Amino acid sequence: MLIYNSQTHRKEEFVPLEEGKVRMYVCGPTVYDQIHIGNARTFVSFDVIRRYLSYKGYQVTFAQNLTDVDDKIINRANEEGRSAFEVADEYSAAFIEQMHRFNVLDPDIRPRATREIDAMQEMIASLIEQGNAYVAHNGDVYFSVRSDHDYGTLSGRDLDQLRAGERVEVNDEKRDPFDFALWKAAKPGEPSWPSPWGDGRPGWHTECCAMIHRYLGTPIDIHGGGQDLVFPHHENETAQASCAWHAPLAKFWMHTGMLRVDGEKMSKSLGNFHTLREVLDRYPADAVRLLMLQTHYRSSLDFRFDLLDGSVGNVARLASCVRNLRWASKNAPQDGVFNEADRALSTAAKEAQAEFTRQMDDDFNTSGALAAVFGLVNAANKYLASVGGDLATAACLRAADTIQELMEVLGIDLAASAAADELPAELVGLAREHAGYGGADAQEAAEALLKARAVARADKNWPVADAIRDGIAALGLVVEDTAAGVRLHPAERG
Ligand code: AMP
Ligand code: ZN
Numbered sequence: 001m002l003i004y005n006s007q008t009h010r011k012e013e014f015v016p017l018e019e020g021k022v023r024m025y026v027c028g029p030t031v032y033d034q035i036h037i038g039n040a041r042t043f044v045s046f047d048v049i050r051r052y053l054s055y056k057g058y059q060v061t062f063a064q065n066l067t068d069v070d071d072k073i074i075n076r077a078n079e080e081g082r083s084a085f086e087v088a089d090e091y092s093a094a095f096i097e098q099m100h101r102f103n104v105l106d107p108d109i110r111p112r113a114t115r116e117i118d119a120m121q122e123m124i125a126s127l128i129e130q131g132n133a134y135v136a137h138n139g140d141v142y143f144s145v146r147s148d149h150d151y152g153t154l155s156g157r158d159l160d161q162l163r164a165g166e167r168v169e170v171n172d173e174k175r176d177p178f179d180f181a182l183w184k185a186a187k188p189g190e191p192s193w194p195s196p197w198g199d200g201r202p203g204w205h206t207e208c209c210a211m212i213h214r215y216l217g218t219p220i221d222i223h224g225g226g227q228d229l230v231f232p233h234h235e236n237e238t239a240q241a242s243c244a245w246h247a248p249l250a251k252f253w254m255h256t257g258m259l260r261v262d263g264e265k266m267s268k269s270l271g272n273f274h275t276l277r278e279v280l281d282r283y284p285a286d287a288v289r290l291l292m293l294q295t296h297y298r299s300s301l302d303f304r305f306d307l308l309d310g311s312v313g314n315v316a317r318l319a320s321c322v323r324n325l326r327w328a329s330k331n332a333p334q335d336g337v338f339n340e341a342d343r344a345l346s347t348a349a350k351e352a353q354a355e356f357t358r359q360m361d362d363d364f365n366t367s368g369a370l371a372a373v374f375g376l377v378n379a380a381n382k383y384l385a386s387v388g389g390d391l392a393t394a395a396c397l398r399a400a401d402t403i404q405e406l407m408e409v410l411g412i413d414l415a416a417s418a419a420a421d422e423l424p425a426e427l428v429g430l431a432r433e434h435a436g437y438g439g440a441d442a443q444e445a446a447e448a449l450l451k452a453r454a455v456a457r458a459d460k461n462w463p464v465a466d467a468i469r470d471g472i473a474a475l476g477l478v479v480e481d482t483a484a485g486v487r488l489h490p491a492e493r494g
Helices: 035-054 071-082 084-101 117-127 157-164 203-215 225-245 276-282 285-293 305-331 339-361 366-387 391-408 414-419 426-435 440-456 461-472
Strands: 002-005 012-013 021-026 060-064 133-135 141-143 179-184 199-204 220-226 250-256 259-262 476-483 485-490
Touching: 002 250, 021 203, 035 060, 035 220, 035 250, 035 276, 035 285, 035 391, 060 203, 071 084, 084 276, 117 133, 117 141, 117 179, 117 203, 117 225, 117 391, 133 250, 141 225, 141 461, 157 366, 179 203, 179 225, 199 203, 199 391, 203 225, 203 476, 220 225, 276 285, 276 305, 285 305, 285 366, 305 366, 305 391, 305 414, 366 391, 391 414, 426 461, 440 461, 440 485, 461 476
Parallel strands: 021 060, 021 220, 220 250
Antiparallel strands: 002 012, 133 141, 141 179, 179 199, 476 485
């Protein structure tokens, strides 16, 4: 399996540090507001990467932090006249809620900066002791970038060129403009913790590094985030780790491309954002996810709402194919022969699975993987249209299971939409009245009703035929003539 390593700028064969196990970390959000769909794109990309690694048989341990102390949180708290902890709690819960709606799996470990102060202080103390950090006059503690000869290698930046080319924050306390705060001395009205260097709070770049060391051990296999985190955040993280523990922080650095609007990165500061909550209120999570996965995770993705309309249709195509295959499998004669068409469909399922794996093994090429699944959908639809009543249970089930299983690896649960298709129990009463049905199963009742309706129509017994039709419609169901026969399903489904 090949993974693109942003540190080496090439795809490398993925071999985990410990056989069969993968330890990965993805920087989490700063919890001062609802996240936007740009942030969500990064989290969904790593959710799929994690799911695929598990599918491949690795035992994955996934950690993601919540940055719950930060200038943005403090500013919001001050504006709203409440405590920073209250703001952070509210948006931590909001983040987790929206991730659940988006079917992003919970991390195995979700450390919060405010609860890991001791781990960060240990690391800072060690950096001071080893001459990589210093205490400024005001009680801030800074990392000295000049003390790390490798500083800049992750992002490919040369400190001297940076000095000439980039604007840096002017701060009299720093020895070098690129030195960054490990510890920020307390200011009135801000949350703070006691420390050997005076009361204060941790700097942002410090938390991930200390948490990785505490919960996963360094180095880890994969460290991820959006491309905008490469510099300075990840450069600073890796500098701290290599100076504190004399080992790299991660073997593979993975970065997602930016989600853009009209060619510009979606961001809070530009005001060109849509929150994930707002988008999920308007569109099903599966459709949003499918749209995101149609672009490779390292490419930028230009977002438009009208693209989501297309995705809704694509999810419906997947779901209806699985539904039709399952339904067809139930109606296949148990002792049916396995003919040429059935063999072809089984082979198509096997090939789709192999192609899916080939694509995902090539740096998680989700768009190629989706093309493999849609290829199988086309083959299955052709099969259903051509075989008429000559169905083979095994071939139908194999194709349905494959589509469902592969989409599950991408975090799209087609079983959920199939379940939404379950028939209402009221059909039993309707079938008792009009079709002399004596059982208690909604599916059987539907079949009895459809048969009774066909008989009534053949006999030109319009009152009975119409009563059945109206009774079915009153339950919100429609009668659909599929290639594999007549069936009922909820009216809103396509
Ligand atoms: P933040 O809370 O700003 O640290 O962002 C959380 C995550 O979202 C980070 O991994 C960022 O790199 C990522 N991110 C921010 N903006 C975008 C965007 N427009 N597209 C994709 N990822 C983004
Ligand atoms: Zn981080």
